[in-house]
Amino acid sequence: MDLAAFQSLYTTVLWAAFAVSALFGAVAHRTHFCTMGAISDIVNMGDWTRMRMWVMAIGVAMLGFHAMAALGWIDPTQTIYYSGRVIWLSALVGGALFGFGMVLASGCGSKTLVRIGGGSLKAVVVFFVMGVAAFATLRGITAVLRDSTVDRIAIEMQPGSALPSWLAPLLGWDASTAAWVIGGGLGLALMVWAALGEGFRRSPDAWLAGLGIGATVVGMWWVSGRLGFVAEHPETLEPVFLATNSGRMEALTFTAPMAYTLDWLIYFSDKNKVLTLGVVSVLGVVAGAFAHAVVSRSFRWEGFAGTRDTALHLVGALCMGVGGVTAMGCTVGQGLSGLSTLSVTSAIAFAGIVTGALGGLRFQLWLLERD
Template sequence: MSDIALDRPNYLPKAVSDRAPTLVAALGLLIGFIAIAILVDLRQATLLAIGGGLGAALYHGSFGFTGGWRRMVVEKRGRAMRAQMLMIGVAAVAMIPLLAAGSLGGQPLVGALAPVGVSVLVGAAIFGLGMQLGGGCGSGTLFTVGGGSSRMLVTLVFFIVGAVIGTAHLPWWLNQPALPPIDIGRELGVGFAIAVTILGLAVVALITALVERRAHGNLERGPAPRRPGWSWLLYGPWPLVGAGLLLAILNVTTLLVAGHPWSITYGFGLWGAKIADAVGIPVAGWEFWTWPAQAQALSSSVLADNTSVMNFGIILGAALAAALAGKFAPKVKIPFASFLAAAIGGILMGYGARLSFGCNIGALFSGIASGSLHGWLWFAAAFVGSLAGIWARPLFGLDGLTRK
């Protein structure tokens, strides 16, 4: 959960003052869809629309990982983490069999698989530390930027910087001790892999429930809809579990359309590399960018990159959701200590995500849902790093729960 979730919007109508951002965001999605369909293809344009749905669900559900993990540690409230486990489990039930089939309707399907080793262990821990300082994970950064957060825009800029630095160092990290990618669907069989995955997620959810009951004597319930009838579907807020289920469905849809699950941070490294190349930094000669797929991405339009297009959609979808909720209100003033935390956190997240093959979405959510063992290692290491980040927040004038 990003930090915006801890300052939950009241969603009181403010349609008149937010008509302009509503129109801009809606037109951005519409024009972007048409342009990408013409310049690339309809499949790529569909990914922009899926990104828009993800952005709306993330914003209206205040759904992310950062604040949820911090709230579990500081307040002993695990509602957000249980929603995350449910989301991953629902996606896994669909994705593990699909990936075992290998293709559907002629579309090859590839999971979010990665080596299990030092690179993931170190990178995920760095990412967990960075996300508590930066104020959001990969998805949290995007949807809060879309919602108008200037502080998270700082985090995003430095996230991109860190991701580019990570591409320079990744070849060295890949030479450190590691096991090859381990696909539990292939190793254990589809049925057993699903059962083991659901059991692991259930254990995490049970631990959060036991800790919460011991601390408070009860489990926190989600707030009831604040708007009459079904108007909350358009204006929000959405129940946390409902938003998580929609995110799971959209991740499976991404797999079917793109041929791979939802990811975020590869796009950040690509944007940064293109900017660096444009100003004369010879990134094209770096080993990472000489690999065939990376070289092609660097030389092609950013609109041809699935992850980038979906990221654009997330920002626009979140902006539209925020405007409809009457909450699109950029704030320019950022205290220096908070700015510094955002910058450091962004660099750490970008670097850590590149080393560990993704963020909470690409490595944790899509990794575990794909049946990749590295997703579980990422989860454990990132949570430990997050503990360090929670401890470090007061050094920058950030308390345990409040968005600064």
């Protein structure tokens, strides 16, 4: 591949990522897909429909990821979630902090972007605060704190932290067989469980959310790991995953990409600051949600209700920025993209997110009772 073809492919990858993330934004806006909302529905109303949306989405993502791996389209060992270190404390603490924050901020990172597209000025403020906090936790003051504390505590797990990697020797299978059987089987089981819910079965939006959101995760894995993979860079002659911040195969995630988006906007004139999958994903979700809001005539300006509402959203955004980077992902980054790879770290992070969200809901109830 010559340099001109390489640059053309780079542009194609960015447009493909934008299209996939715009679809995510439109579907999420149409169906009110939200992990925080799903947990809140269970706690407050005993309604599992939105949680079944999420479970259907992860089932689709899991099945799709391992199907592509079995076909040889992608290499599971090249994802950002594949590691010999399970940073369980970072995942647990960061996840809990993120989960608590998303309750205070009226939604997680992806929901914040969807709400921006729908006209929420509150979400715009959350985006900027969350992005700055995420950047500080990637490279700034909280990064130093993170690196010197929770990141130092980990479990070494060879040959990798994905569930099939360490179950394969116990079952006497090779890694690819274990990945397909476990990943495919578990993905199908999750989809079946989601479909068994009466409320889910009767709701077209629930089906659209579960299948559509799951498909966008699979789509982004394909864009990054298949379309965007170049076996030999025309200048360095090394394999490369185009337009990724990590240099590895990536899917949808939104905490660190918010930081990268702010960095790109602030240093726009710097030639070294280029668009990446993460940045165009952030822009794509907002664009997709905005397009649906306009078409459905549901676009509405929204502002803060008062001082306490503002304070809660600021604190929530701060917690999400710090927690999302510490946990290496948000409800989408770890809860969908990460879990689709059967990463043990992702499972721990998602458990932390749910725990933190439950704490956040209890805190909100305490505020109401005090009033």
